[in-house]
Amino acid sequence: MTGEAKLSPERARNLAExxxxxxxxxxxxxxxxxxxxxxxxxxxxxxxxxxxxxRAAARRREAERTTP
Incomplete structure (x- = not known):
């Protein structure tokens, strides 16, 4: 549970998380x-x-949409 404590919907910003x-x-x-x-x-x-x-997937889609 050590790494698990760092996970949250707001924090999971990258694919690894x-x-x-x-x-x-x-x-x-x-x-x-x-x-x-x-x-x-x-x-x-x-x-x-x-x-x-x-939420991580939504952030990724948004980043892809806004990247020229």
Whole structure:
């Protein structure tokens, strides 16, 4: 969780940080086999990590749009 503490929707400015958030998101998703064993996803955490990824992608699209 050391690197994770630095991630936030406002801070994830580059591809590496967005990919780090994506990897954490994929770790958070519960496979069906584990779901039936009682493991559940944390919806707030999934939304938080998804927001980081979405905002980083939006910033990238905006940068590409404004670059001549």
């Amino acid at each position: 967005a990919l780090a958030a994506y990897n954490l998101l994929m770790d958070e998703i519960v496979p069906e086999s584990q779901y039936y064993r009682g493991k559940r996803e944390n919806p707030e955490r999934v939304a938080y990590l998804g927001n980081i990824i979405e």
